[in-house]
Amino acid sequence: MSGKNEMVQSKATQYLTFMLREEGFAVEISKVREVLDVTTMTRIPRMPDYLSGVINLRGTVVPVMDLGQKLGMGSIEHTKNTCIMIVELEVDGNLVEMGVLTDSVQMVLDLNPEDIESVPKMGTNLNTEFIKGMGRQAEEKFLIILDIDKVLASEGEAALREIDNAGSIQLDDSRPEASANAEA
Numbered sequence: 001m002s003g004k005n006e007m008v009q010s011k012a013t014q015y016l017t018f019m020l021r022e023e024g025f026a027v028e029i030s031k032v033r034e035v036l037d038v039t040t041m042t043r044i045p046r047m048p049d050y051l052s053g054v055i056n057l058r059g060t061v062v063p064v065m066d067l068g069q070k071l072g073m074g075s076i077e078h079t080k081n082t083c084i085m086i087v088e089l090e091v092d093g094n095l096v097e098m099g100v101l102t103d104s105v106q107m108v109l110d111l112n113p114e115d116i117e118s119v120p121k122m123g124t125n126l127n128t129e130f131i132k133g134m135g136r137q138a139e140e141k142f143l144i145i146l147d148i149d150k151v152l153a154s155e156g157e158a159a160l161r162e163i164d165n166a167g168s169i170q171l172d173d174s175r176p177e178a179s180a181n182a183e184a
Helices: 002-011 148-166 176-183
Strands: 013-020 023-028 032-037 051-057 060-066 083-091 094-102 104-111 131-136 142-146
Touching: 013 094, 013 142, 023 104, 051 094, 083 104, 083 148, 094 148, 104 131, 142 148
Parallel strands: 023 142, 060 094
Antiparallel strands: 013 023, 013 104, 032 083, 051 060, 083 094, 131 142
């Protein structure tokens, strides 16, 4: 009988659940590197409104997106529960960290494939490809499981390009002083 339980557990995927405007969302835990309290963000001129700015994460510039605004749910109101999820996605073949501003992070949840419903058809003009599925939760509620790569990929790429074009912000391991010395 323990073999059956092990088989069921091996199918389960872990998700980090979070809230946006009283709605439950989830992303695969393997995509989340860490969760941070909101810190000082530097706003980059001419960035889209849903890009809140950049933060310094242990010496690395990390763009932060307001997920509520990106998903058309309005800007995140900063409270004591507001946090930044640092997620990792692939952009142009490179792994890139990006911050995602949420109302609050809830918990890690195991979901089996049978607990995840496919995305309902909502009409031909609605793009739902950024939703992986609908996770069943207690009390007849659903979690919206996001494909975070599809939500962030084009914005991450554009944000990185814009920040790189700003000139003064370094996105790689090169040091400004090393570049200045090389030019001299």
